[in-house]
Amino acid sequence: MNKQKRTEIFRRLREENPKPVTELSYSSDFELLIAVILSAQATDVGVNKATNKLYPIANTPEAIFALGVDGLKKYIKTIGLFNSKAENVIKTCRALIDRHESQVPQTREELEALPGVGRKTANVVLNTAFGQIAMAVDTHIFRVSNRTGIAPGKNVLDVEKRLIRLVPQEFLLDAHHWLILHGRYTCIARKPRCGACLIEDLCEFKDKRDYI
Structure with missing residues (x-):
């Protein structure tokens, strides 16, 4: 061609x-990051149904971390691989709190260092949240x-x-x-x-x- x-x-x-625009529902860089982590091997529709219940209750690294793995699972149990995703999300929230002042980092290296974040997820966040070519x-x-x-x-x-x-x-x-x-x-x-x-x-x- x-x-x-x-x-x-x-x-x-x-x-x-x-x-x-992405079909994932989000209102902050952090909400987008979590939604993309949850979307692996899942549909955007399915993720949105879960986050529409989760985000009104917890939509910051501190708030989701406070839920703990078991607390988070209650909100995302309809999503495929929810057990491992819950663990990764909690670990990612802890990493954001400890290493990034609760902010989503804007470099590929820092994003891919977060649990549950691979190259594809990092590319989505870099492009959609931060307007970078990815x-x-x-x-x-x-x-x-x-x-x-x-x-x-x-x-x-x-x-x-x-x-x-x-x-x-x-x-x-x-x-x-x-x-x-x-x-x-x-x-x-x-x-x-x-x-x-x-x-x-x-x-x-x-x-x-x-x-x-």
């Missing part, structure tokens, strides 16, 4: 959704990047690096939101909705279907 095609793809995605490659972005030909790669890190290099600069800040939403609602895994896709004519997928 050439630069002209990529530019037109993102121009159309931007035209359709000029200011894309590409959080999840299953949707990995699929869309490979299927369309925008930035094919064998693994998520490969795709991340190629997207950072190949997506035109003017679209980089919001690119991961557009790609996630496109993968979630149009370029879905089993039956991509090619017949309803606004970039179908630019996509290089060889097995297109007219599903809508």
Whole structure:
């Protein structure tokens, strides 16, 4: 795929959704961090249902830490892997209190040092909370990047690096939101909705279907 095609793809995605945002509910950098930790192998809808009950009760490192692991589990037990996530969230809250004055750090190294925070989570926080150029490659972005030909790669890190290099600069800040939403609602895994896709004519997928 050439630069002209990529530019037109993102121009159309931007035209359709000029200011894309995450579908996770949050009202602070800390709430976003916790929501993203909880979202691993879970849906945003499921995470929002849990945090909509949790955050009115506890939405600071001190308040969630005070709940303890068992107290936190009561709020997030509907989310997959809630046992290990509860432990990581409590440990992360303690680390934020002890090492970061209860503030979410703004560097990848500091974020990835927090329990339960991997590269993808760090990228989401850096991009969404702090407006830094970062590409959080999840299953949707990995699929869309490979299927369309925008930035094919064998693994998520490969795709991340190629997207950072190949997506035109003017679209980089919001690119991961557009790609996630496109993968979630149009370029879905089993039956991509090619017949309803606004970039179908630019996509290089060889097995297109007219599903809508």
